[in-house]
Amino acid sequence: MSAPRTTPWPLVALFTAGYLAPYLLPTTVGRLDSGLPLSPTQAGAIGSALLLSSAAAGFLLASRAGRIGARTAARAGLALAVLGYGGAALTDVVPAVVVGALVGGFGSGTVTAVAATGIAGRPDPHRTTTLGLLGVSALAGAVYLTVPHLGAGHGQPLAAIALTALAVWPLTGRLSTRTAAPHTRHDRTPLPHRRSGLVLAAAMPCWSLVQNSLWGVSGRIGLAQAHLSEATVGAVFAVALGAGLIGVLGAGALGPRLGLAKPIGVGTALIAACVALSASATGLMTFATGEIAWNVLYPIVLSYVIGLAASLDPRGRWAVLVGSASSLGTAAGPLTGSVLSAQAGFPAMGTILAVGLLAIAVPLTAVALRAGRRPHPVVDIPVEAPAAPAQQAYDTAYENSYDSTSAR
Numbered sequence: 470m471s472a473p474r475t476t477p478w479p480l481v482a483l484f485t486a487g488y489l490a491p492y493l494l495p496t497t498v499g500r501l502d503s504g505l506p507l508s509p510t511q512a513g514a515i516g517s518a519l520l521l522s523s524a525a526a527g528f529l530l531a532s533r534a535g536r537i538g539a540r541t542a543a544r545a546g547l548a549l550a551v552l553g554y555g556g557a558a559l560t561d562v563v564p565a566v567v568v569g570a571l572v573g574g575f576g577s578g579t580v581t582a583v584a585a586t587g588i589a590g591r592p593d594p595h596r597t598t599t600l601g602l603l604g605v606s607a608l609a610g611a612v613y614l615t616v617p618h619l620g621a622g623h624g625q626p627l628a629a630i631a632l633t634a635l636a637v638w639p640l641t642g643r644l645s646t647r648t649a650a651p652h653t654r655h656d657r658t659p660l661p662h663r664r665s666g667l668v669l670a671a672a673m674p675c676w677s678l679v680q681n682s683l684w685g686v687s688g689r690i691g692l693a694q695a696h697l698s699e700a701t702v703g704a705v706f707a708v709a710l711g712a713g714l715i716g717v718l719g720a721g722a723l724g725p726r727l728g729l730a731k732p733i734g735v736g737t738a739l740i741a742a743c744v745a746l747s748a749s750a751t752g753l754m755t756f757a758t759g760e761i762a763w764n765v766l767y768p769i770v771l772s773y774v775i776g777l778a779a780s781l782d783p784r785g786r787w788a789v790l791v792g793s794a795s796s797l798g799t800a801a802g803p804l805t806g807s808v809l810s811a812q813a814g815f816p817a818m819g820t821i822l823a824v825g826l827l828a829i830a831v832p833l834t835a836v837a838l839r840a841g842r843r844p845h846p847v848v849d850i851p852v853e854a855p856a857a858p859a860q861q862a863y864d865t866a867y868e869n870s871y872d873s874t875s876a877r
Contacts, residue, residue, distance in 0.1 A: 477597055479640045480587040483543055484601030485608060486550065486637045487581030489630050490574065491520060491799055492609035494681060495706065496616055497626045498803050499688040504623035505563055513685055513807035515567055519574035520681075520800035526578025527585075527793030539583055540644040546579025547641070550634035558624035558631060566623070573630065578796065580634070582789050583644075585779075589788040594779035599721035602768045603714055608633065610710035617703045662781045665836045669778060670791050672832045674798035676737070676774075679826045680767060681802025683744050683819065686810050687760065690748065694815050695756040705757045709764035716765040720772045729777050734834035736770035741826040748819020777837055 490497070494516055502512035530542065550573050557569025588597045616625045660666060691702035720732070740763060747759030778791035809818040 476600065477587065477591060479543075479643045480584050480591075480597060481600045481604055482637045482640045483580050483584035484588070484598070485604035486547065486630075486633050487577050487584055488601070488605045489608060489633050490523065490554075490577045491681065491684075492605055492710075493612060493626045493630065494520075494685050494803060495688040496613060496703070497623075498685050499692075500616075500623040500626060501566070502689075504621060505561065505566065507563065509686075509689065510804070510807045510811060513803035515570055516685055516803035517800045518567065519570040520796055520802070522571045522574030522800075523578030523581065524793050524796030524800055526575045527582045527789055527796055530579060530582040530789065539587060540641050542579060543583045543641045543644055544638065546576045546583065547634045547638050549573065549576030550580065551576075551631045553631075554627045554634070555631035558627035561623075569627075573627070576634065577630070578793070580637075581792060581796075585775075585788040585792050586784075587644075588775075589779040589782065589784065594776050594788075596721060598772050598775045598779075599717055602717045602772055606710045606713045606717060606764075606768060610707045610714075613703045613706040613710065617700045660782060660786055662787070665839060666778075666781050666787045666791070668832050669774075669781070669787075669836050670794040672829050672836075673774070673791055673795040674801075675825065675829045676833065677795040677798030678801050678805060679744065679798075679822045679829070680740070681799045682806035682809065682822055683747060683763075683802075684806075685803030686806040686815070686818075687747065689810070690750060690815050691756055695750045695752055697753060697756065701753070705753075705760055708757070709760040712761045713764040713768050716767075716769045717772065720769040729773055729837035730834050732773040733770055733777070733837050734830050736766050736773075737826060737830035737833060740766050740770065741823040741830075744826060745819045745823040748822070749816040773837075774833070 497519075498512045498516040501507055501515055502509050505512075507515070526546070530537075553569045553571070553573025553576055555569075557566045557573065560566060560569070584601065588594050588601070591597050612626065612629045616629070619625050687706075688702055691697045691705065692699065697705070723732075743759050743763035743766065746755060747763060750756035750759055775788070775792070779788045781787040806818065809821060813821070
């Protein structure tokens with residue numbers, strides 16, 4: 470009888486902790502606007518600065534995470550997240566909040582880089598990514614349901630991110646302390662599949678910018694344009710993220726059956742329609758429909774994009790670089806959404822973003838179609854508990870199936 474599939478729970482937990490800040494962006498930006506003497510554009514700029522700091526951490530660690538050691542890097546990132554977000558949650562002084570957001574964002578980016586490197590080294594990166602998306606969607610949904618009942622102020626969502634980082638800390642004991650010194654020569658080899666990687670890295674900032682331009686102002690659309698209460702908007706977000714769990718489960722169940730081009734290309738086009746619908750919402754029905762449909766599709770497409778990036782280099786360099794490039798778009802999202810909505814209104818903003826997303830779907834689909842079939846070599850997994858031989862054989866067979874059925 471074969472051994473049960475080994476799940477890298479430390480990597481899943483790190484993925485959850487690293488991605489929680491972007492998932493909580495609407496309530497974080499909205500509460501900065503309402504809880505501090507800031508304009509909507511200024512609050513969006515702070516959200517953008519947080520995510521830009523996260524992207525900077527990813528770029529800095531793209532080629533260094535292996536040399537630092539997974540456990541050391543993860544603990545450093547979690548410590549920065551606790552100190553930064555926790556400090557920002559406990560003060561009403563705007564400059565201190567900004568500094569805390571920057572420090573916390575750098576911590577989130579560090580944690581995400583460690584998770585991305587480890588996931589790329591797994592023989593089944595899509596499955597591990599799916600579990601991470603399940604974790605962060607469930608946790609973010611719970612926060613959206615809880616925060617409206619905790620009173621006014623900007624600190625609650627920031628405190629939730631800090632507490633999550635603190636809760637994940639004990640799991641870092643299962644991460645490897647080894648560095649990549651034995652592989653130094655290999656680490657200096659050129660990145661494989663450079664053309665596909667560069668196209669993907671160039672397209673992802675635009676893809677993420679569109680998503681987070683709307684996500685960063687979705688709370689204000691619900692409150693100001695759809696005339697909903699904060700509790701109702703929070704409930705819609707919680708239901709949307711819950712529906713996103715269904716989408717993630719569906720992506721996990723489908724796995725490699727659809728290849729990569731169809732989920733990425735068609736999914737991105739459908740997301741564009743959801744963006745336009747959400748931005749034009751004037752009542753509960755259209756707002757909820759757009760947000761729920763969007764949140765079902767977004768994690769599905771994201772899981773396949775992350776899987777594509779991970780497949781380009783099993784050592785995780787493209788996964789970290791593409792993820793950090795994506796974070797640049799994520800960082801610009803709140804400010805872009807705030808400026809566009811202030812200048813043109815929410816419906817026009819949605820139309821502009823939807824058209825841009827359709828344009829970005831073309832190169833993303835081309836990369837998925839062009840990427841060739843190849844074996845996925847297994848590298849050292851930064852989790853000390855190794856998989857059983859029978860499980861390794863099962864995982865290898867799963868990944869070979871993934872490669873052979875993907876239209877690359």
